[in-house]
Amino acid sequence: MEYQAKYITEDIKLSCYEDRFFKSDIMFEHHMLIWFISGETKIIRAEGTYLFKAGDIFLIPRNQLATIINYPKDGLPHKTVVMHLTTEWLRRFYAGLNVKPATANVQQIRHYTNHPLLESCLVSLIPYFEMKDLPGGIANLKITEAVTILRTIDADIDNLLANFEEPGKIDLVDYMERNFMFNLPLEKFGYLTGRSLTTFKRDFKKTFATTPQRWLTKKRLDLAHYEFVHKKKKPVDVCYEVGFENLSHFSFAFKKEFGYAPTELLASVI
Template sequence: MYQAHKTGNVLLYTCHDETPFGHDPFVYENYIGIITSGSADQYTDKGVITYPTGSLRLVKRNQLLKVVKKPDGQKPFATITVFLEQETLKQYSAEHNVKADGVYVGEPVTLVENDAFLTGYFGSLLPYFDQPEKLTPVLAEAKTTEVIALLLRNPALKNFLFDFSEPHKIDLEAYMQRHFTYNVPLTQFAKLTGRSLSTFKRDFARIFSTTPEKWLQKQRLAQARFLVSQKNKRPSDIYLELGFETLSHFSYAFKKQFGQTLTELQTLSRANS
């Protein structure tokens, strides 16, 4: 069970249950968000990063992000998120003559120091959890402008905020090997690798000698086989992590690919361990 109230760029979100990965982990716009209750686990190709209550993250647009949101006992998982949309940032840039010095090359998720000013800023938004109707569009716009100004106290964040360039063409093979478990449309994989959809499909066929759909399924199922047989993972715990939308589809695809059920593989693995 969750509640979400969004006015303008400001989103107030609470959830009383642990949430699995969403079906669309693509980050469309920059945002800054603070966890006011609970914690979040971010799954990356290098492992899991846990963000406790109080974590303040600045997240870059045009990336893939897998997060599990966790309540804290009787306390729900709750966040305040302010989206820093491109049009808003372009308007701020023009009005205040602030421009990027170059393309942003830092981390796509940056922890921001929650100093007295930012603590006060997010504290001023907390009362709206109880009275969300009081957060008017005018107030939400003012709060968005305020947080941009607060972030710009750190000159290193100027390129993060005001780099309006689109993803450039990158190594497709390396990118797909790192991100094949993300359940997103091919159009988003194309965008993130700096290609049109037609160019993405053409380059993909040249590199992998198959279609993206067939390759993605094969990679995900091979990873599933490894996790179940070698790491004793339960299918119900990994199907979302591997990019499958339902456990039934995962089980059907696995049996079709390998000629055995996941239950049979689990039984065999336990017998051999």
């Protein structure tokens, strides 16, 4: 896989994937504003699957789990401009404003496609990626411009960007049932449910009467079985969507669990 990235600062980058696809399970530490130049991305979240393509602009909230699958398309690489809106930067921005955000619920991805002001702001970043000596403070100015535009076009955006609360202790069953397909370290699951790793493992064993890894593997394989039987999906698609990292490991685990390979199951239900 050939990957290239150019930076204005660590918070503003031009990302390019040349290969067939790139897949990752991610917990977003920062809000991310993304503008698509070319290619296609499938984002799998607990609430559903999103598909983004050239020209799309969207904002992914922080502290959310997602599976990201990036594809080149129409002979062009997967290329995006990504702007991180960090908690540190947003605290400084909102310090002088009289904003009292409402308590944020689970945040969904926000779409801003075809908005001329926001598109113009992001397009204007392109020349800076080729410059060796950048004007001082240009990154801060560009992020300020982007956030100001977001506050102009999205009346609810302050409830997201100005909310700096960290995850509190939440119901383990509900959260894990909605997010088991994301292949993240247990430390991340602990953080997102408001627990240390030790407390997470202890609460998990008490709640589910098994270890997190055994439970996660079983849930992912059961979901894969459902996808094959009821949606007739291809093994390569199901493998990544349910939380496995490669097709051979997925096929081995599936056959070990059910006694037959994914291809055998598909042949019997088609």
